[in-house]
Amino acid sequence: MAAKSQALPSPRRRAGGFARRETITFYLLIAPWLLGFLLFVLGPMLASLGISFTRWDLLSPAKLIGLDNYEKLFTRDPLFWQSLKVTAVYTAVYVPLELAGGLVLAMLMNQKIRGVSVFRTIYYLPSVLPAVAFIVVWIWILHPDVGLINTLLSYVGVDGPRWLANPRWSLPALLMMSLWGLGRGMVIYLASLQGIPKHLYEAAAIDGASGWQSFRKITLPLLTPTIFFNLVLSIISTFQTFTGAFVATNGGPLDSTLFYVLYLYRQAFQFFNMGYASALAWVLFVIIMVLTLVIVRTSDRWVYYEGERG
Amino acid sequence: MKRFTWIASIVVILVMVLSECGTPEPQIVIRVGTGDAGEGLKPHEEIIARFEAENPDIDVQLEAVAGDYYARLLTQAAAGDAPDIIMVGDDAVPEFVSKGVFLPLEPFIQGKYPLDTSIYLPSVLDPGQWDDKQWLLPKDFSPLGVYYNKKIFDQYDVAYPKDGWTWDDMLKSAQELTKDTDGDGKTDLWGIQLTANWTTGFEYYVAAAGGRLISEDGTQFVGYMDSPETISAVQWLADLYNKYKVAPPPADLTGWAGGNPEFENGKAAMRLFGRWPQSGLRTNPNVDLALVGVPAGKVRANVLFWGGFGIYAKTANPDAAWRFLRFYAGEPGSQVWKDWALPAVASVAESSGAVKDPIEGVWLNELSYLVPRAYVFTPYWGQTANPALGKALETVLIDPAADVATVMQTAAREAQTALDELLAQ
Numbered sequence: 001m002a003a004k005s006q007a008l009p010s011p012r013r014r015a016g017g018f019a020r021r022e023t024i025t026f027y028l029l030i031a032p033w034l035l036g037f038l039l040f041v042l043g044p045m046l047a048s049l050g051i052s053f054t055r056w057d058l059l060s061p062a063k064l065i066g067l068d069n070y071e072k073l074f075t076r077d078p079l080f081w082q083s084l085k086v087t088a089v090y091t092a093v094y095v096p097l098e099l100a101g102g103l104v105l106a107m108l109m110n111q112k113i114r115g116v117s118v119f120r121t122i123y124y125l126p127s128v129l130p131a132v133a134f135i136v137v138w139i140w141i142l143h144p145d146v147g148l149i150n151t152l153l154s155y156v157g158v159d160g161p162r163w164l165a166n167p168r169w170s171l172p173a174l175l176m177m178s179l180w181g182l183g184r185g186m187v188i189y190l191a192s193l194q195g196i197p198k199h200l201y202e203a204a205a206i207d208g209a210s211g212w213q214s215f216r217k218i219t220l221p222l223l224t225p226t227i228f229f230n231l232v233l234s235i236i237s238t239f240q241t242f243t244g245a246f247v248a249t250n251g252g253p254l255d256s257t258l259f260y261v262l263y264l265y266r267q268a269f270q271f272f273n274m275g276y277a278s279a280l281a282w283v284l285f286v287i288i289m290v291l292t293l294v295i296v297r298t299s300d301r302w303v304y305y306e307g308e309r310g
Numbered sequence: 311m312k313r314f315t316w317i318a319s320i321v322v323i324l325v326m327v328l329s330e331c332g333t334p335e336p337q338i339v340i341r342v343g344t345g346d347a348g349e350g351l352k353p354h355e356e357i358i359a360r361f362e363a364e365n366p367d368i369d370v371q372l373e374a375v376a377g378d379y380y381a382r383l384l385t386q387a388a389a390g391d392a393p394d395i396i397m398v399g400d401d402a403v404p405e406f407v408s409k410g411v412f413l414p415l416e417p418f419i420q421g422k423y424p425l426d427t428s429i430y431l432p433s434v435l436d437p438g439q440w441d442d443k444q445w446l447l448p449k450d451f452s453p454l455g456v457y458y459n460k461k462i463f464d465q466y467d468v469a470y471p472k473d474g475w476t477w478d479d480m481l482k483s484a485q486e487l488t489k490d491t492d493g494d495g496k497t498d499l500w501g502i503q504l505t506a507n508w509t510t511g512f513e514y515y516v517a518a519a520g521g522r523l524i525s526e527d528g529t530q531f532v533g534y535m536d537s538p539e540t541i542s543a544v545q546w547l548a549d550l551y552n553k554y555k556v557a558p559p560p561a562d563l564t565g566w567a568g569g570n571p572e573f574e575n576g577k578a579a580m581r582l583f584g585r586w587p588q589s590g591l592r593t594n595p596n597v598d599l600a601l602v603g604v605p606a607g608k609v610r611a612n613v614l615f616w617g618g619f620g621i622y623a624k625t626a627n628p629d630a631a632w633r634f635l636r637f638y639a640g641e642p643g644s645q646v647w648k649d650w651a652l653p654a655v656a657s658v659a660e661s662s663g664a665v666k667d668p669i670e671g672v673w674l675n676e677l678s679y680l681v682p683r684a685y686v687f688t689p690y691w692g693q694t695a696n697p698a699l700g701k702a703l704e705t706v707l708i709d710p711a712a713d714v715a716t717v718m719q720t721a722a723r724e725a726q727t728a729l730d731e732l733l734a735q
Binding site for chain 2: 055057058059060139143144145146162164165166167248249250252253254255268269270271272273
């Protein structure tokens with residue numbers, strides 16, 4: 001990334017009025033985004049930091065209680081730990097699956113065969129469908145007595161589990177449901193697969209490289225920036241998993257699918273403990289930020305950018 | 311020519327805009343907030359149309375928020391901009407009233423546009439009260455009942471359930487109708503479809519077992535949620551699922567109806583639930599529908615589910631809002647609601663034939679056996695005992711070996727700790 005940004009000339013180095021005009025144009029052009037960010041993201045974020053030190057139910061005046069919310073969260077709230085555990089386990093399983101699965105799909109969709117665009121559409125479709133609509137369909141697919149999966153399993157003599165009603169199977173069931181959204185990562189991989197210069201493969205082929213070798217030595221290294229991008233995005237969004245559990249399981253059975261954000265939502269919009277929910281939100285923010293920083297810091301060890309000496 | 315067209319159209323638009331301003335119609339706007347959606351909005355729209363025809367000085371605007379209705383409502387209330395008329399469900403009443411969202415209705419009921427509250431069926435006004443004052447008027451309501459499919463009873467020559475039946479009668483019928491019809495070792499026909507870990511529905515079992523979940527003063531769960539009566543109610547529900555196996559195991563444990571399709575599919579003979587799916591069941595070809603009151607345990611009891619309307623405390627037009635509310639929830643509105651729900655006004659229940667209807671009459675008759683629900687005793691029910699009770703029910707449903715008494719003691723303690731903390735604040 002650093003290499004790329006250096007290629008752009010820095011406006012400050014240019015001389016005179018043109019530079020200033022360019023600067024003004026620059027700020028004018030990003031103003032809509034910047035204003036939106038300040039008003040609707042940064043402002044509320046800072047407000048929520050303030051709210052996290054209070055007890056507030058939206059209607060009665062907020063009461064300053066210092067670090068009580070944070071203290072309760074870490075010392076007296078088993079559901080906080082439970083929701084953190086559910087989310088961490090889910091992230092640890094889902095993110096690698098999404099990264100690898102998306103890549104495999106992208107490789108398949110990168111074949112030059114007739115009608116491949118139809119398949120691309122099919123695999124990408126779930127990512128643009130309204131989540132609730134496909135979750136409701138999945139609830140019926142997973143139905144223990146009349147659902148598609150257990151009916152198919154019964155044909156081969158397997159007594160399928162009671163998916164969403166069984167605390168051991170509910171999280172895997174949600175995982176399975178989410179993998180339907182692999183198409184999102186696939187599209188990004190696909191774009192960067194198609195950006196890999198053909199001549200590299202040709203040269204490798206002339207040198208007698210096998211398919212696996214050219215994948216290992218050409219495709220994978222050139223994809224690392226995309227993998228890096230997908231990894232960060234995937235971790236951030238997986239830590240914020242909400243809809244599936246909200247619609248299909250309501251966090252149950254026995255809190256086995258109580259995702260962090262679902263718990264936060266409950267505190268905020270079912271119990272109206274705005275202060276406590278804000279504290280939860282800030283803890284999540286810190287967790288995600290630390291994870292992202294760790295990944296970014298370690299990325300130069302494994303992410304390869306073209307133009308760099310590898 | 312082009313320029314002329316431009317000027318002409320601008321003139322026309324100006325004339326239209328100005329003439330709009332010219333006809334002064336000082337209409338009062340009344341906003342109505344509801345969590346209903348889709349089909350459910352039709353009765354609202356019809357009542358509003360009827361009201362506006364009679365009251366041209368008031369313009370009623372329906373604001374439907376599907377999904378996160380309460381979250382939106384509280385945000386609006388926090389900003390001082392909630393709708394003038396607000397609909398809320400039973401267990402939200404104490405919370406919203408104690409946070410000062412509603413105006414007390416007595417001054418209006420006795421005021422310039424009075425309302426005779428004796429027009430309502432007995433007990434449908436109660437859920438709109440808090441601290442001995444009336445805050446909301448009823449929109450719709452439902453007790454629990456047991457639907458049964460006459461087809462299945464006839465086929466196996468089992469006598470229909472009769473009003474005044476008991477838990478033992480229910481178990482007997484359910485056992486007679488739980489069958490493995492194809493001999494593969496799996497049940498194909500179930501006796502009765504129940505409501506899994508639905509906590510509010512479960513309050514019926516507790517009441518019928520002669521117990522209660524919270525002390526009269528609203529401060530104690532310990533000694534109530536773990537009383538012998540409550541434990542016997544939990545045991546009974548768990549046994550119907552796990553010991554007698556007369557109920558289809560829940561497909562989900564989201565805390566609502568259990569996700570079972572058996573009754574609709576003609577694969578369960580009975581179903582304990584409220585009135586909500588009734589219109590679909592009446593036209594369902596798999597079901598020859600009939601209804602009976604819920605069976606008595608130690609005592610005969612039932613619980614009410616209820617939605618009502620109140621007036622927003624900061625409304626700019628309390629009088630206009632009341633004029634609409636009195637129409638909406640009064641006799642004229644009830645004439646419309648009767649086609650969608652149980653009518654709350656006694657004369658409408660009588661004139662519409664609901665009282666004599668073999669199904670609607672059963673619901674209305676159940677109103678004589680109501681006991682107050684637990685939320686009536688504390689505004690904190692939703693965030694203290696409700697989750698604890700839900701988890702306890704999940705535990706005993708999932709694990710047939712779980713000791714019900716221990717589970718309920720844990721739940722009671724958990725709920726008590728949460729309540730004590732809130733009461734100390």
